[in-house]
Amino acid sequence: xxxxxxxxxxxxxxxxxxxxxxxxxxxxxxxxxxxxxxxxxxxxxxxxxxxxxxxxxxxxxxxxxxxxxxxxxxxxxxxxxxxxxxxxxxxxxxxxxxxxxxxxxxxxxxxxxxxxxxxxxxxxxxxxxxxxxxxxxxxxxxxxxxxxxxxxxxxxxxxxxxxxxxxxxxxxxxxxxxxxxxxxxxxxxxxxxxxxxxxxxxxxxxxxxxxxxxxxxxxxxxxxxxxxxxxxxxxxxxxxxxxxxxxxxxxxxxxxxxxxxxxxxxxxxxxxxxxxxxxxxxxxxxxxxxxxxxxxxxxxxxxxxxxxxxxxxxxxxxxxxxxxxxxxxxxxxxxxxxxxxxxxxxxxxxxxxxxxxxxxxxxxxxxxxxxxxxxxxxxxxxxxxxxxxxxxxxxxxxxxxxxxxxxxxxxxxxxxxxxxxxxxxxxxxxxxxxxxxxxxxxxxxxxxxxxxxxx
Numbered sequence: 001x002x003x004x005x006x007x008x009x010x011x012x013x014x015x016x017x018x019x020x021x022x023x024x025x026x027x028x029x030x031x032x033x034x035x036x037x038x039x040x041x042x043x044x045x046x047x048x049x050x051x052x053x054x055x056x057x058x059x060x061x062x063x064x065x066x067x068x069x070x071x072x073x074x075x076x077x078x079x080x081x082x083x084x085x086x087x088x089x090x091x092x093x094x095x096x097x098x099x100x101x102x103x104x105x106x107x108x109x110x111x112x113x114x115x116x117x118x119x120x121x122x123x124x125x126x127x128x129x130x131x132x133x134x135x136x137x138x139x140x141x142x143x144x145x146x147x148x149x150x151x152x153x154x155x156x157x158x159x160x161x162x163x164x165x166x167x168x169x170x171x172x173x174x175x176x177x178x179x180x181x182x183x184x185x186x187x188x189x190x191x192x193x194x195x196x197x198x199x200x201x202x203x204x205x206x207x208x209x210x211x212x213x214x215x216x217x218x219x220x221x222x223x224x225x226x227x228x229x230x231x232x233x234x235x236x237x238x239x240x241x242x243x244x245x246x247x248x249x250x251x252x253x254x255x256x257x258x259x260x261x262x263x264x265x266x267x268x269x270x271x272x273x274x275x276x277x278x279x280x281x282x283x284x285x286x287x288x289x290x291x292x293x294x295x296x297x298x299x300x301x302x303x304x305x306x307x308x309x310x311x312x313x314x315x316x317x318x319x320x321x322x323x324x325x326x327x328x329x330x331x332x333x334x335x336x337x338x339x340x341x342x343x344x345x346x347x348x349x350x351x352x353x354x355x356x357x358x359x360x361x362x363x364x365x366x367x368x369x370x371x372x373x374x375x376x377x378x379x380x381x382x383x384x385x386x387x388x389x390x391x392x393x394x395x396x397x398x399x400x401x402x403x404x405x406x407x408x409x410x411x412x413x414x415x416x417x418x419x420x421x422x423x424x425x426x427x428x429x430x431x432x433x434x435x436x437x438x439x440x441x442x443x444x445x446x447x448x449x450x451x452x453x454x455x
Contacts, residue, residue, distance in 0.1 A: 016062040022047040035076020039320035039385040044092035051097040053203040061175035063091045071450040072197040074141030081452035083421030112142045114203045122306040129213035131305035133161035136312035147196035148415040153275040156246040156358030164208040170200035173448040191439040193368020197451035216283040217275035218300030224268035243358035247274030251343035252350040324398035325417040327375030329410040342404040347397035352380040369432040374412040425453040
């Protein structure tokens with residue numbers, strides 16, 4: 001893939017955008033184009049780094065005049081989803097410099113700038129006893145996560161994060177700065193709640209916050225030698241668990257890295273983690289069947305809600321990895337056996353079963369293009385790819401995991417978990433796809449925007 005621009009186009013971008021743009025010949029280009037997932041070698045025609053909504057307007061207009069496309073990117077956690085997109089004619093708009101959160105405690109809402117991450121929201125909301133439907137990592141962008149669904153550890157009780165979005169301010173294909181809500185540009189508002197970056201560069205959004213100051217959450221940990229006992233028990237437990245519980249189970253294989261704590265380094269483990277929106281006594285009673293399996297570590301208890309992002313132990317630093325996922329309609333005994341086999345496949349870092357169902361699977365009448373997620377479980381596999389030569393084996397490893405569970409897959413995908421080439425995101429949009437494509441043609445007739453999960 002070439003990122004070379006003609007001299008005239010490059011000079012035009014430089015004249016129009018000045019220091020806002022980084023070109024391939026500039027010393028800072030390699031750093032500017034680097035996504036959070038450093039396994040992905042994205043080489044756009046240019047990288048633009050706005051610090052205001054007005055900057056974004058200039059960038060989109062300059063790209064349009066130069067005949068270039070635009071790819072919005074907040075953190076690059078999902079950069080692998082752009083793997084099938086040729087970026088040689090594309091300006092990558094890195095929103096990392098557009099961060100900030102303003103909380104209205106009385107209204108229980110937050111205005112979040114387009115490059116902000118969930119840690120920003122939690123830091124601003126926690127002093128007011130509030131939290132949000134954030135993901136399992138505090139370093140993931142709010143805009144990309146929330147506008148693509150967003151499956152939190154509150155999801156079975158509170159639904160998907162996309163349904164908390166009250167308004168979106170974005171720069172559209174013609175370079176206009178637009179506020180879309182239920183009362184303004186309603187069709188665009190419907191489309192962007194699911195269609196996300198396919199419809200513009202999001203410079204801010206307004207979201208509802210939750211009055212949850214603390215939560216019963218944590219993890220249970222066993223050696224992986226117990227997996228054949230723990231995984232079936234977890235499957236049985238989830239079948240009866242109330243919607244107040246949203247949890248996940250992972251079989252994890254940690255390399256012997258000195259930087260890891262001793263309970264992780266060089267070990268194979270089974271971990272169950274998540275949150276339970278119940279009083280302490282009721283939550284403890286609910287966990288009793290899992291605690292009866294005598295985990296070697298049990299951290300479940302009452303914690304500040306801002307601490308929930310640390311429970312899942314997502315890596316805080318950029319990590320080279322490839323992933324694959326599938327939605328499962330059920331988890332009978334033979335599916336559990338297949339998951340156990342898949343979790344032992346060579347080259348896989350971890351395999352995960354994440355609870356869905358409940359409010360997460362119920363469509364919202366006032367919602368957008370995506371307001372729910374079909375399936376009872378999300379199957380997720382991750383393989384590390386520390387060097388380019390590891391990319392192909394890592395891709396094969398994670399795809400082998402989802403292949404083992406093929407008989408229980410349903411025709412659905414979680415948009416925020418689509419993170420690799422060769423994946424058609426259509427199943428993530430479901431019945432909304434035809435209308436989304438019609439609105440894409442209307443709002444972006446020249447397909448100016450290159451989104452990670454294209455409509």
